Amino acid sequence: MQKVDSLVSARWVIPVEPEGTTLSHHTVAIRDGRIIDCLPTAQAEQQYQADRHQQLATHALIPGLVNAHTHNAMSLMRGLADDLPLMTWLQDHIWPAEGKHVSADFVHDGAELAMAEMLRGGTTCFSDMYFFPEVTGRLADRVGMRAVLGMIVIDMPTPYGSGPEDYLDKGLALHDAWRNHPHISTVFAPHAPYTVSPQWLERIRVLADQLDTRIHMHVHETAGEVMESVATTGQRPLERLDRLGLLNPSLIAVHMTQLNSDELDRIAETGVHVVHCPESNLKLASGFCPVHEMQHRGINVAIGTDGAASNNDLDLLGEVRTAALLAKAASGNAAALPAHRALRMATLDGARALGLDEEIGSLTPGKYADLCAIDLSGLESEPLYNPVSQLVYTSQRDKVSHVWVAGRLLLNERRLTTLDEADILARTRAWQARIAPEAPHD
Numbered sequence: 001m002q003k004v005d006s007l008v009s010a011r012w013v014i015p016v017e018p019e020g021t022t023l024s025h026h027t028v029a030i031r032d033g034r035i036i037d038c039l040p041t042a043q044a045e046q047q048y049q050a051d052r053h054q055q056l057a058t059h060a061l062i063p064g065l066v067n068a069h070t071h072n073a074m075s076l077m078r079g080l081a082d083d084l085p086l087m088t089w090l091q092d093h094i095w096p097a098e099g100k101h102v103s104a105d106f107v108h109d110g111a112e113l114a115m116a117e118m119l120r121g122g123t124t125c126f127s128d129m130y131f132f133p134e135v136t137g138r139l140a141d142r143v144g145m146r147a148v149l150g151m152i153v154i155d156m157p158t159p160y161g162s163g164p165e166d167y168l169d170k171g172l173a174l175h176d177a178w179r180n181h182p183h184i185s186t187v188f189a190p191h192a193p194y195t196v197s198p199q200w201l202e203r204i205r206v207l208a209d210q211l212d213t214r215i216h217m218h219v220h221e222t223a224g225e226v227m228e229s230v231a232t233t234g235q236r237p238l239e240r241l242d243r244l245g246l247l248n249p250s251l252i253a254v255h256m257t258q259l260n261s262d263e264l265d266r267i268a269e270t271g272v273h274v275v276h277c278p279e280s281n282l283k284l285a286s287g288f289c290p291v292h293e294m295q296h297r298g299i300n301v302a303i304g305t306d307g308a309a310s311n312n313d314l315d316l317l318g319e320v321r322t323a324a325l326l327a328k329a330a331s332g333n334a335a336a337l338p339a340h341r342a343l344r345m346a347t348l349d350g351a352r353a354l355g356l357d358e359e360i361g362s363l364t365p366g367k368y369a370d371l372c373a374i375d376l377s378g379l380e381s382e383p384l385y386n387p388v389s390q391l392v393y394t395s396q397r398d399k400v401s402h403v404w405v406a407g408r409l410l411l412n413e414r415r416l417t418t419l420d421e422a423d424i425l426a427r428t429r430a431w432q433a434r435i436a437p438e439a440p441h442d
């Protein structure tokens with residue numbers, strides 16, 4: 001008998017890699033936070049002795065979900081400004097509210113609300129672009145979530161900094177602070193081609209090369225963004241980024257709803273990663289990311305929720321379903337995004353975009369034990385011909401029962417083990433009363 005820290009046995013194990021695999025009655029063996037084996041349960045019981053053995057008789061065990069683009073603290077602005085197009089939403093509502101309310105405390109309380117929601121929905125890893133990322137980093141460390149912190153840059157002053165130079169100084173300090181941390185890393189996060197001047201984008205490219213760090217940016221989110229760029233510079237934003245040397249495998253381009261076929265070819269050729277945020281794009285009427293055309297060309301496409309102020313939730317399982325359905329509708333092809341591939345986008349492809357695919361994204365021995373268990377019992381899941389079909393097209397996030405990050409149990413029978421739900425709720429309501437005193441509250 002070999003000694004391990006824990007065993008997790010499930011009715012189904014969906015390792016994501018090899019693609020299309022569904023294992024019945026399998027067990028994941030965990031030691032020092034990493035998966036050391038994935039084998040039939042009867043065999044695991046002969047081979048391994050564990051301190052803890054979690055039996056999940058009616059569940060599917062999948063890799064933890066990777067939310068490849070979010071703005072955590074914006075959860076405090078959920079529902080503050082709905083049913084508006086992007087630029088009206090941003091310029092007339094969100095930026096003024098951020099100018100008034102954003103602070104280290106706001107980011108702490110908003111990020112805590114976001115992390116609680118994400119864990120309860122099966123997300124174990126997020127890539128965040130927001131002010132005061134050092135606050136989000138300390139919180140993720142305490143909570144135990146895997147986090148990629150954006151070193152944000154934007155031309156305008158905000159409550160977080162006076163301008164690009166200040167943001168970069170703060171970002172570099174952040175990078176130093178989290179270097180070599182087992183579950184927290186950093187990425188440059190210039191807001192968008194329309195809010196960060198070319199000289200700062202060039203500087204970011206040089207720094208990203210030197211530090212071997214990725215660049216995460218909103219790109220081609222709306223037709224208006226592209227038209228405005230053509231009107232003022234004579235070039236589409238992607239063309240400008242290409243001339244600045246930013247189109248390469250370090251770039252994580254978020255949204256990408258407006259692309260011609262030459263641009264799709266160029267993205268494929270340069271190895272740019274894309275993050276698809278279908279629900280934010282739908283709600284802000286931004287357009288459709290051509291996921292099928294991208295994947296057909298070999299472009300890596302991850303999935304993100306964007307912030308809860310535009311989505312309006314951080315439900316990655318729901319986002320996977322929307323992505324799968326939208327890809328079919330947008331391409332007129334029911335096979336455009338099958339269930340297994342959609343699940344891979346929210347796990348392994350997300351990890352690839354963030355440069356973490358050696359560590360997470362599939363239930364492969366050697367990777368961290370970032371896991372999510374979803375209960376497939378109950379009449380809403382029956383009959384059950386295909387567990388992956390059920391996960392993608394049928395299940396809701398309230399069926400997520402357990403979540404582990406690096407083998408540590410962060411959600412146990414739907415209860416958060418490192419966060420206090422009542423306290424989060426009380427502070428969220430206090431923020432609501434401050435942000436919109438006229439809105440209904442207790």
Ligand SMILES: CSC[C@H]1O[C@@H](n2cnc3c(O)ncnc32)[C@H](O)[C@@H]1O
Pocket residue numbers: 071086090094095098129130131152153154191192218221280306307310
């Ligand atoms: C520099 S911190 C992030 C910045 O981005 C804003 N934001 C949130 N969602 C979107 C979006 O979909 N497109 C563009 N900008 C967005 C957020 O409010 C912060 O100001």
Ligand SMILES: [Zn+2]
Pocket residue numbers: 069070071218254306307
């Ligand atoms: Zn965004």
